[in-house]
Amino acid sequence: MFIILLVILAVLQAIVIIWLLSVYTQKAEMDSDHTSSLPKAVGDFYNETTDKFLEVYGEIIQAFRTNKVEDYLDYTIANAELKDGQTILDAGCGVGGPASYFASKLNAMVEGITISSTQAEKSTAVIESKELKGSVEITVGDYHYIDQIYGESRFDRVVFLESFGHSNDQTLLLEKAYKVLKPGGMLYIKDLFKREAPTAEDTQKIDKIVAEINKAYCYNVPDFYEVMRSIRRLNFILLFAKTPEVKVGEFEHLTISNNFQELFDIAKIITWDDYVFPIDFYEIKVMKPPFDMNEQKHLYFLNRPEAVVDLPEIKA
Protein backbone atom coordinates (compact mmCIF):
# COMPACT_ATOMS: atom_id res chain seq x y z
CA MET A 1 0.00 0.00 0.00
CA PHE A 2 2.80 2.38 1.02
CA ILE A 3 4.68 1.60 -2.20
CA ILE A 4 1.57 2.32 -4.30
CA LEU A 5 1.21 5.68 -2.56
CA LEU A 6 4.85 6.47 -3.27
CA VAL A 7 4.40 5.60 -6.96
CA ILE A 8 1.28 7.81 -7.21
CA LEU A 9 3.18 10.66 -5.54
CA ALA A 10 6.12 10.22 -7.92
CA VAL A 11 3.80 10.29 -10.95
CA LEU A 12 2.04 13.40 -9.63
CA GLN A 13 5.39 15.04 -9.02
CA ALA A 14 6.48 14.24 -12.58
CA ILE A 15 3.24 15.72 -13.99
CA VAL A 16 3.74 18.93 -12.00
CA ILE A 17 7.39 19.20 -13.14
CA ILE A 18 6.43 18.69 -16.80
CA TRP A 19 3.67 21.31 -16.48
CA LEU A 20 6.01 23.82 -14.81
CA LEU A 21 8.61 23.23 -17.53
CA SER A 22 6.08 23.86 -20.30
CA VAL A 23 4.86 27.09 -18.62
CA TYR A 24 8.47 28.21 -18.22
CA THR A 25 9.33 27.42 -21.87
CA GLN A 26 6.23 29.28 -23.09
CA LYS A 27 7.18 32.33 -20.99
CA ALA A 28 10.78 32.20 -22.19
CA GLU A 29 9.51 32.08 -25.79
CA MET A 30 7.28 35.12 -25.20
CA ASP A 31 10.16 37.00 -23.55
CA SER A 32 12.45 36.20 -26.45
CA ASP A 33 9.77 37.49 -28.85
CA HIS A 34 9.92 40.78 -27.01
CA THR A 35 13.70 40.99 -27.20
CA SER A 36 13.54 40.04 -30.85
CA SER A 37 11.69 43.31 -31.47
CA LEU A 38 14.32 45.48 -29.78
CA PRO A 39 15.47 48.16 -32.25
CA LYS A 40 18.99 46.72 -32.56
CA ALA A 41 17.60 43.26 -33.41
CA VAL A 42 15.18 44.81 -35.94
CA GLY A 43 18.04 46.71 -37.59
CA ASP A 44 20.15 43.55 -37.85
CA PHE A 45 17.15 41.68 -39.23
CA TYR A 46 16.60 44.19 -42.05
CA ASN A 47 20.31 44.50 -42.75
CA GLU A 48 20.34 40.76 -43.39
CA THR A 49 17.00 40.36 -45.16
CA THR A 50 16.44 43.51 -47.20
CA ASP A 51 17.65 41.85 -50.42
CA LYS A 52 15.08 39.10 -49.93
CA PHE A 53 12.38 41.69 -49.26
CA LEU A 54 13.35 43.62 -52.40
CA GLU A 55 13.20 40.43 -54.45
CA VAL A 56 9.73 39.44 -53.28
CA TYR A 57 8.04 42.71 -52.26
CA GLY A 58 9.89 45.24 -54.37
CA GLU A 59 10.44 48.68 -52.85
CA ILE A 60 7.11 48.72 -50.97
CA ILE A 61 7.44 46.38 -48.00
CA GLN A 62 3.80 45.98 -47.06
CA ALA A 63 1.87 42.73 -46.93
CA PHE A 64 -1.62 44.27 -47.27
CA ARG A 65 -1.65 45.89 -50.69
CA THR A 66 -3.29 46.04 -54.08
CA ASN A 67 -2.17 44.12 -57.18
CA LYS A 68 -0.88 47.39 -58.55
CA VAL A 69 0.87 48.64 -55.43
CA GLU A 70 0.78 52.30 -56.56
CA ASP A 71 -3.01 52.15 -56.17
CA TYR A 72 -2.49 51.34 -52.52
CA LEU A 73 -0.08 54.23 -52.12
CA ASP A 74 -2.62 56.56 -53.76
CA TYR A 75 -5.17 55.25 -51.27
CA THR A 76 -2.68 56.00 -48.47
CA ILE A 77 -2.18 59.55 -49.76
CA ALA A 78 -5.94 60.11 -49.77
CA ASN A 79 -6.65 58.47 -46.41
CA ALA A 80 -3.70 59.92 -44.51
CA GLU A 81 -4.59 63.27 -46.13
CA LEU A 82 -1.07 63.81 -47.45
CA LYS A 83 -1.00 67.12 -49.30
CA ASP A 84 1.21 69.63 -51.10
CA GLY A 85 3.17 71.88 -48.78
CA GLN A 86 3.24 69.44 -45.87
CA THR A 87 6.17 68.14 -43.88
CA ILE A 88 5.68 64.40 -43.56
CA LEU A 89 7.50 61.80 -41.47
CA ASP A 90 7.47 58.25 -42.81
CA ALA A 91 8.43 56.39 -39.63
CA GLY A 92 9.90 53.02 -40.54
CA CYS A 93 10.40 53.93 -44.19
CA GLY A 94 12.01 50.77 -45.59
CA VAL A 95 14.04 51.51 -48.70
CA GLY A 96 12.14 54.77 -49.25
CA GLY A 97 9.58 53.33 -51.69
CA PRO A 98 6.49 54.99 -50.18
CA ALA A 99 8.36 58.19 -49.16
CA SER A 100 9.69 58.76 -52.69
CA TYR A 101 6.30 57.92 -54.21
CA PHE A 102 4.63 60.52 -52.00
CA ALA A 103 7.25 63.11 -52.98
CA SER A 104 6.75 62.25 -56.66
CA LYS A 105 3.02 62.97 -56.37
CA LEU A 106 3.18 65.88 -53.94
CA ASN A 107 5.23 68.98 -53.45
CA ALA A 108 5.90 67.90 -49.88
CA MET A 109 8.99 67.53 -47.72
CA VAL A 110 9.16 63.87 -46.77
CA GLU A 111 11.50 62.62 -44.07
CA GLY A 112 11.98 58.86 -43.78
CA ILE A 113 13.58 57.05 -40.88
CA THR A 114 14.72 53.44 -40.83
CA ILE A 115 16.65 51.47 -38.25
CA SER A 116 18.49 49.62 -41.02
CA SER A 117 21.63 51.16 -42.55
CA THR A 118 21.33 48.74 -45.49
CA GLN A 119 17.84 50.04 -46.27
CA ALA A 120 19.05 53.63 -46.07
CA GLU A 121 21.89 52.87 -48.49
CA LYS A 122 19.47 51.24 -50.93
CA SER A 123 17.06 54.15 -50.67
CA THR A 124 19.42 56.41 -52.66
CA ALA A 125 18.77 54.47 -55.88
CA VAL A 126 15.05 54.21 -55.16
CA ILE A 127 14.77 57.98 -54.72
CA GLU A 128 16.94 58.72 -57.75
CA SER A 129 14.72 56.54 -59.94
CA LYS A 130 11.79 58.95 -59.42
CA GLU A 131 11.03 62.41 -60.66
CA LEU A 132 10.24 64.32 -57.50
CA LYS A 133 7.91 67.27 -57.01
CA GLY A 134 8.92 67.51 -53.37
CA SER A 135 11.93 66.25 -51.45
CA VAL A 136 12.93 63.09 -49.58
CA GLU A 137 15.52 62.75 -46.85
CA ILE A 138 16.30 59.37 -45.32
CA THR A 139 17.85 59.04 -41.86
CA VAL A 140 19.19 55.93 -40.14
CA GLY A 141 17.88 56.04 -36.61
CA ASP A 142 15.52 54.69 -34.02
CA TYR A 143 11.99 56.04 -34.32
CA HIS A 144 11.66 55.96 -30.53
CA TYR A 145 13.87 59.11 -30.56
CA ILE A 146 12.16 61.13 -33.30
CA ASP A 147 11.61 64.07 -30.96
CA GLN A 148 15.37 64.37 -30.46
CA ILE A 149 16.20 63.66 -34.11
CA TYR A 150 13.70 66.06 -35.71
CA GLY A 151 12.54 68.35 -32.91
CA GLU A 152 9.07 68.88 -31.45
CA SER A 153 6.01 70.15 -33.39
CA ARG A 154 7.79 69.57 -36.67
CA PHE A 155 5.42 67.50 -38.84
CA ASP A 156 1.99 67.87 -40.43
CA ARG A 157 1.78 64.10 -40.79
CA VAL A 158 3.47 61.10 -39.20
CA VAL A 159 2.77 57.80 -40.96
CA PHE A 160 3.66 54.27 -39.90
CA LEU A 161 3.12 51.87 -42.77
CA GLU A 162 3.44 48.33 -41.41
CA SER A 163 6.30 49.55 -39.25
CA PHE A 164 4.66 50.49 -35.94
CA GLY A 165 4.47 46.84 -34.83
CA HIS A 166 8.25 46.52 -34.80
CA SER A 167 8.30 48.71 -31.70
CA ASN A 168 9.05 47.11 -28.37
CA ASP A 169 7.56 50.15 -26.60
CA GLN A 170 4.46 51.21 -28.49
CA THR A 171 3.17 53.52 -25.75
CA LEU A 172 6.42 55.50 -25.85
CA LEU A 173 6.35 55.52 -29.65
CA LEU A 174 2.88 57.10 -29.66
CA GLU A 175 4.06 59.72 -27.17
CA LYS A 176 6.96 60.53 -29.48
CA ALA A 177 4.67 60.76 -32.50
CA TYR A 178 2.47 63.17 -30.54
CA LYS A 179 5.48 65.33 -29.68
CA VAL A 180 6.79 65.67 -33.22
CA LEU A 181 3.38 66.55 -34.68
CA LYS A 182 2.32 70.16 -35.06
CA PRO A 183 -0.99 71.05 -33.38
CA GLY A 184 -3.63 69.91 -35.87
CA GLY A 185 -1.18 67.42 -37.38
CA MET A 186 -2.24 63.82 -37.98
CA LEU A 187 -0.84 60.43 -37.10
CA TYR A 188 -1.73 57.61 -39.48
CA ILE A 189 -0.96 53.98 -38.66
CA LYS A 190 -1.59 51.08 -40.99
CA ASP A 191 -0.63 47.77 -39.47
CA LEU A 192 -1.58 44.28 -38.48
CA PHE A 193 -3.30 43.87 -35.11
CA LYS A 194 -3.76 40.69 -33.13
CA ARG A 195 -7.16 39.24 -33.89
CA GLU A 196 -9.84 38.88 -31.26
CA ALA A 197 -10.73 35.20 -31.43
CA PRO A 198 -14.33 34.05 -31.63
CA THR A 199 -13.57 30.85 -29.65
CA ALA A 200 -11.05 29.62 -27.07
CA GLU A 201 -9.78 27.06 -29.57
CA ASP A 202 -9.11 29.80 -32.11
CA THR A 203 -7.42 31.93 -29.44
CA GLN A 204 -4.83 29.21 -28.95
CA LYS A 205 -4.17 28.98 -32.69
CA ILE A 206 -3.97 32.77 -32.97
CA ASP A 207 -1.55 33.07 -30.05
CA LYS A 208 0.67 30.43 -31.62
CA ILE A 209 0.78 32.01 -35.09
CA VAL A 210 1.24 35.53 -33.70
CA ALA A 211 4.18 34.29 -31.61
CA GLU A 212 5.65 32.81 -34.82
CA ILE A 213 5.15 36.05 -36.73
CA ASN A 214 6.76 38.06 -33.91
CA LYS A 215 9.74 35.76 -33.81
CA ALA A 216 10.26 35.43 -37.55
CA TYR A 217 9.87 39.14 -38.33
CA CYS A 218 11.17 40.75 -35.09
CA TYR A 219 7.63 42.03 -34.62
CA ASN A 220 5.43 42.79 -31.67
CA VAL A 221 2.01 42.51 -33.34
CA PRO A 222 0.07 45.41 -31.75
CA ASP A 223 -2.91 44.97 -29.50
CA PHE A 224 -5.63 47.25 -30.86
CA TYR A 225 -7.03 48.06 -27.42
CA GLU A 226 -3.63 48.98 -25.99
CA VAL A 227 -2.94 51.27 -28.94
CA MET A 228 -6.35 52.93 -28.56
CA ARG A 229 -5.78 53.33 -24.82
CA SER A 230 -2.48 55.15 -25.40
CA ILE A 231 -3.99 57.27 -28.17
CA ARG A 232 -6.82 58.36 -25.88
CA ARG A 233 -4.52 58.99 -22.90
CA LEU A 234 -2.56 61.37 -25.08
CA ASN A 235 -5.76 63.27 -25.94
CA PHE A 236 -5.40 62.58 -29.65
CA ILE A 237 -8.68 63.22 -31.50
CA LEU A 238 -9.83 59.97 -33.10
CA LEU A 239 -10.69 60.47 -36.76
CA PHE A 240 -11.14 56.82 -37.70
CA ALA A 241 -10.08 53.25 -37.03
CA LYS A 242 -11.10 50.86 -39.78
CA THR A 243 -10.21 48.10 -42.17
CA PRO A 244 -8.60 49.50 -45.33
CA GLU A 245 -11.13 49.81 -48.13
CA VAL A 246 -9.81 47.72 -50.99
CA LYS A 247 -12.00 45.99 -53.56
CA VAL A 248 -11.80 42.20 -54.01
CA GLY A 249 -10.56 42.43 -57.60
CA GLU A 250 -7.81 44.86 -56.62
CA PHE A 251 -6.60 43.11 -53.46
CA GLU A 252 -3.28 41.32 -53.73
CA HIS A 253 -4.57 38.50 -51.48
CA LEU A 254 -1.30 38.22 -49.55
CA THR A 255 0.30 36.07 -52.25
CA ILE A 256 3.52 38.01 -51.90
CA SER A 257 3.71 37.64 -48.14
CA ASN A 258 2.77 33.98 -48.47
CA ASN A 259 5.71 33.42 -50.82
CA PHE A 260 7.84 35.33 -48.41
CA GLN A 261 6.70 33.27 -45.45
CA GLU A 262 7.90 30.19 -47.28
CA LEU A 263 11.39 31.66 -47.06
CA PHE A 264 10.94 32.15 -43.32
CA ASP A 265 9.15 28.84 -42.86
CA ILE A 266 6.12 30.18 -41.00
CA ALA A 267 2.35 30.16 -41.23
CA LYS A 268 2.03 29.71 -44.98
CA ILE A 269 -1.62 29.48 -46.00
CA ILE A 270 -1.91 26.17 -47.85
CA THR A 271 -5.65 25.60 -47.60
CA TRP A 272 -8.51 27.75 -46.33
CA ASP A 273 -10.01 24.72 -44.49
CA ASP A 274 -9.42 25.11 -40.75
CA TYR A 275 -7.35 28.23 -41.38
CA VAL A 276 -7.73 30.83 -38.64
CA PHE A 277 -6.67 34.37 -39.48
CA PRO A 278 -4.34 35.47 -36.68
CA ILE A 279 -4.46 39.20 -37.38
CA ASP A 280 -6.60 42.02 -38.73
CA PHE A 281 -5.27 44.81 -40.89
CA TYR A 282 -6.47 48.20 -39.67
CA GLU A 283 -5.74 51.81 -40.40
CA ILE A 284 -6.00 54.35 -37.61
CA LYS A 285 -5.99 58.10 -38.07
CA VAL A 286 -5.85 60.58 -35.20
CA MET A 287 -5.25 64.31 -34.85
CA LYS A 288 -3.17 66.21 -32.33
CA PRO A 289 -5.63 68.81 -31.04
CA PRO A 290 -5.08 72.15 -32.80
CA PHE A 291 -6.19 73.96 -29.65
CA ASP A 292 -5.22 74.12 -26.00
CA MET A 293 -7.37 71.57 -24.16
CA ASN A 294 -7.49 73.70 -21.01
CA GLU A 295 -8.14 77.05 -22.67
CA GLN A 296 -10.63 76.14 -25.39
CA LYS A 297 -12.95 73.56 -23.88
CA HIS A 298 -15.77 74.47 -26.26
CA LEU A 299 -13.83 72.76 -29.03
CA TYR A 300 -13.73 69.40 -27.25
CA PHE A 301 -15.95 66.73 -28.93
CA LEU A 302 -15.28 68.20 -32.39
CA ASN A 303 -13.31 66.05 -34.79
CA ARG A 304 -12.14 68.90 -37.03
CA PRO A 305 -11.98 71.80 -34.63
CA GLU A 306 -10.67 75.07 -35.92
CA ALA A 307 -8.86 76.98 -33.22
CA VAL A 308 -11.12 79.82 -32.08
CA VAL A 309 -9.79 82.40 -29.68
CA ASP A 310 -12.91 83.42 -27.76
CA LEU A 311 -14.51 80.92 -25.47
CA PRO A 312 -18.33 81.22 -25.59
CA GLU A 313 -19.95 81.93 -22.29
CA ILE A 314 -21.74 79.06 -20.59
CA LYS A 315 -25.49 79.86 -20.46
CA ALA A 316 -26.93 79.55 -16.98
Ligand SMILES: C[S@@+](CC[C@H](N)C(=O)[O-])C[C@H]1O[C@@H](n2cnc3c(N)ncnc32)[C@H](O)[C@@H]1O
Ligand atom coordinates in the same frame (compact mmCIF):
# COMPACT_ATOMS: atom_id res chain seq x y z
C1 LIG B 1 7.84 46.15 -42.99
S1 LIG B 1 8.98 47.45 -43.21
C2 LIG B 1 7.92 48.68 -43.88
C3 LIG B 1 8.70 49.68 -44.68
C4 LIG B 1 7.93 50.79 -45.34
N1 LIG B 1 6.97 51.41 -44.45
C5 LIG B 1 7.26 50.34 -46.61
O1 LIG B 1 6.03 50.43 -46.68
O2 LIG B 1 7.97 49.93 -47.53
C6 LIG B 1 9.26 48.01 -41.55
C7 LIG B 1 10.19 49.20 -41.43
O3 LIG B 1 10.18 49.67 -40.08
C8 LIG B 1 11.50 50.07 -39.76
N2 LIG B 1 11.70 50.06 -38.31
C9 LIG B 1 11.44 49.09 -37.45
N3 LIG B 1 11.83 49.43 -36.20
C10 LIG B 1 12.33 50.68 -36.30
C11 LIG B 1 12.90 51.59 -35.36
N4 LIG B 1 13.02 51.28 -34.07
N5 LIG B 1 13.29 52.79 -35.82
C12 LIG B 1 13.19 53.13 -37.13
N6 LIG B 1 12.67 52.30 -38.06
C13 LIG B 1 12.25 51.09 -37.64
C14 LIG B 1 12.37 49.05 -40.44
O4 LIG B 1 13.69 49.52 -40.55
C15 LIG B 1 11.64 48.93 -41.77
O5 LIG B 1 12.11 49.92 -42.62
